[in-house]
Amino acid sequence: MRSLKLALSVAAALAIAGCASQQMSQPAARPDVKFGKPIAAADLATWDIDIRTSDGKGLPPGRGSVAEGKNVYEGKCLACHGADAKGGPVFGTMVGGIGSFKTNARVLTPGSMYPYAPILFDYIRRSMPMDSPQSLSTNEVYAVSAYILNLNGLVPADAVMDANSMPRVMMPNRDGFIVDDRPDTRAVRCMQNCK
Amino acid sequence: MEKAVVPSATPPTIAALASRRNFLRKSVVLAGGAAATGAGLAQAAPLAIPESNKGFGKPIAETDYGMPSKFEAGVKRRRTDVLKNRQNFSDWSMTPLADQHGTVTPNGLIFERHHNGTPDIDPATHRLVIHGMVNQALEFSMEDLMRYPSVSRFHFLECSGNGLTDWLKAASKTVQQTHGLLSGGQWTGIPVSWLLDEAGLASGAKWAIFEGADGSGHLRSLPIEKLMDDCMLVYALNGEMLRPENGYPLRLFVPGWEGNVSVKWLRRIKVGDQPWHVRGETARYTDPMPDGKWRQFSFDMECKSVITRPSGGMNIKAGAHEIQGFAWSGKGRITAVDVSVDAGRNWQEAVLEGPVLDKNLTRFRYRWNWNGQPTTIVSRAVDSTGYVQPTVLDITKVRAIVGFVQHHNGIFPWSVSAVGEVKNAIA
Numbered sequence: 001m002r003s004l005k006l007a008l009s010v011a012a013a014l015a016i017a018g019c020a021s022q023q024m025s026q027p028a029a030r031p032d033v034k035f036g037k038p039i040a041a042a043d044l045a046t047w048d049i050d051i052r053t054s055d056g057k058g059l060p061p062g063r064g065s066v067a068e069g070k071n072v073y074e075g076k077c078l079a080c081h082g083a084d085a086k087g088g089p090v091f092g093t094m095v096g097g098i099g100s101f102k103t104n105a106r107v108l109t110p111g112s113m114y115p116y117a118p119i120l121f122d123y124i125r126r127s128m129p130m131d132s133p134q135s136l137s138t139n140e141v142y143a144v145s146a147y148i149l150n151l152n153g154l155v156p157a158d159a160v161m162d163a164n165s166m167p168r169v170m171m172p173n174r175d176g177f178i179v180d181d182r183p184d185t186r187a188v189r190c191m192q193n194c195k
Numbered sequence: 196m197e198k199a200v201v202p203s204a205t206p207p208t209i210a211a212l213a214s215r216r217n218f219l220r221k222s223v224v225l226a227g228g229a230a231a232t233g234a235g236l237a238q239a240a241p242l243a244i245p246e247s248n249k250g251f252g253k254p255i256a257e258t259d260y261g262m263p264s265k266f267e268a269g270v271k272r273r274r275t276d277v278l279k280n281r282q283n284f285s286d287w288s289m290t291p292l293a294d295q296h297g298t299v300t301p302n303g304l305i306f307e308r309h310h311n312g313t314p315d316i317d318p319a320t321h322r323l324v325i326h327g328m329v330n331q332a333l334e335f336s337m338e339d340l341m342r343y344p345s346v347s348r349f350h351f352l353e354c355s356g357n358g359l360t361d362w363l364k365a366a367s368k369t370v371q372q373t374h375g376l377l378s379g380g381q382w383t384g385i386p387v388s389w390l391l392d393e394a395g396l397a398s399g400a401k402w403a404i405f406e407g408a409d410g411s412g413h414l415r416s417l418p419i420e421k422l423m424d425d426c427m428l429v430y431a432l433n434g435e436m437l438r439p440e441n442g443y444p445l446r447l448f449v450p451g452w453e454g455n456v457s458v459k460w461l462r463r464i465k466v467g468d469q470p471w472h473v474r475g476e477t478a479r480y481t482d483p484m485p486d487g488k489w490r491q492f493s494f495d496m497e498c499k500s501v502i503t504r505p506s507g508g509m510n511i512k513a514g515a516h517e518i519q520g521f522a523w524s525g526k527g528r529i530t531a532v533d534v535s536v537d538a539g540r541n542w543q544e545a546v547l548e549g550p551v552l553d554k555n556l557t558r559f560r561y562r563w564n565w566n567g568q569p570t571t572i573v574s575r576a577v578d579s580t581g582y583v584q585p586t587v588l589d590i591t592k593v594r595a596i597v598g599f600v601q602h603h604n605g606i607f608p609w610s611v612s613a614v615g616e617v618k619n620a621i622a
Contacts, residue, residue, distance in 0.1 A: 036333030101487035113478040123474040126412035177491040185585035
């Protein structure tokens with residue numbers, strides 16, 4: 001029955017395609033088939049690592065301090081990012097730049113650029129260290145995040161980051177974004193004696 | 196070759212004659228004794244039977260995957276030679292557009308932009324999961340996905356950073372380096388809408404995040420409206436399964452939007468009611484604005500064009516040339532391309548080569564008799580929304596051109612010197 005339905009929907013799609021001389025802008029109608037298998041939340045727990053950074057939804061249980069973060073950083077991050085996160089042989093600085101966006105030398109760091117602190121947790125956990133991403137423990141990720149935030153002057157030296165404290169860190173670029181408002185140019189199609 | 200050149204409308208100048216002599220001299224030096232086969236005029240010689248006519252060719256192998264001629268060995272993807280990264284995992288390589296002769300980019304030349312290199316994924320173990328604000332979370336194997344009827348469509352793919360090194364000064368030499376984060380091809384897969392419908396969108400679902408199975412776990416938030424409109428889950432490109440560097444075995448393809456959102460090595464789709472504001476859509480892939488702000492979710496790749504022949508690094512002779520190039524728009528079809536051969540003072544409409552497809556590369560052609568005088572050639576595209584490709588100057592009036600500026604769709608000039616050297620003439 002399923003294969004008959006599939007055959008019929010394919011035939012219908014071909015009939016539609018046959019009338020169109022160019023590619024369709026809309027996709028063909030959905031065939032009446034379902035090949036997905038239900039999966040339980042528990043079975044995709046190790047994959048379910050996204051964090052809604054504006055409010056920290058998805059931040060896991062755990063905690064880490066600035067001091068612990070300094071240790072983790074020096075063991076696993078410093079080789080590429082340099083001492084005190086000021087830039088190393090592979091990547092540039094992760095400190096400073098706050099207030100630089102109205103100058104012609106914008107310095108993009110987690111401190112100056114991230115609108116929400118949990119971006120640090122999400123990015124470090126999924127992408128760092130680059131040679132073994134997803135290898136840090138949850139506590140290590142919180143700790144390194146706390147350390148980077150402290151180096152940027154955004155949390156005190158005794159700060160502890162967890163699912164509760166991290167979304168509350170006020171980031172200087174929180175209101176620094178506007179939604180796409182293009183087209184923002186109105187060029188005219190001049191043909192003769194232009195300029 | 197010289198015989199075939201159509202005479203210029205105006206008499207050749209001294210400079211042009213000098214350049215022609217120069218060219219001939221170079222040909223002789225480069226080709227040595229073989230110059231007689233191509234140098235024309237006084238040097239025509241009787242043709243010999245080619246060696247290729249006189250023996251076996253290469254036999255047919257039992258199994259094989261064909262490769263370009265060894266004489267095309269220079270046609271390669273290349274990393275940027277301007278903005279050199281200190282590692283090559285989060286890096287990019289560019290399509291040799293000057294050597295692309297149609298609207299389809301060969302699979303081995305599709306540009307690359309990865310955030311932690313290319314993973315090597317076994318399709319037998321790869322899984323796609325859809326969950327979040329859906330009625331039923333679902334898991335798919337590649338075998339499952341390839342059982343659906345398939346859809347194939349031609350579209351361009353362009354990185355938002357295409358042109359980022361050449362806003363205010365000429366930094367790149369060739370069109371590969373100025374515009375090579377651009378490719379085109381026929382993408383095959385299934386509409387995203389089919390699988391979202393199968394999982395069933397919950398009430399209030401407005402965004403979804405797409406996540407890759409690579410070492411960066413790259414992910415981007417996308418609005419449901421676009422996903423339901425024309426986005427595809429793609430497993431094949433130009434007739435064969437995706438190459439590893441293009442997302443094998445499965446990627447998202449978002450027609451007309453910045454390449455970064457077409458997440459490769461796709462493993463997970465999570466539906467939500469708002470965007471996630473991850474690093475790649477806040478600290479990166481946002482555009483600096485004059486008041487210190489950043490334009491976010493600037494997805495559209497606006498209408499753009501570039502001349503690929505003649506282009507930077509080439510040497511041309513006075514006489515007849517076909518100016519060739521590409522035009523494309525993420526917001527619709529290309530309706531016209533104008534070419535100027537006098538640095539933008541006067542423009543003539545180029546011929547568009549069909550089929551002209553929505554959100555795809557369109558090839559344009561314009562016949563030009565170069566009189567040998569130094570000049571600047573440039574193209575300007577118009578799309579089906581009526582939008583006219585702006586100049587960089589137009590853009591600098593409304594955006595901040597500082598730092599890592601993306602979405603450069605300004606018209607792009609090439610200068611031609613008295614001796615026929617073609618160079619990047621931006622700014």
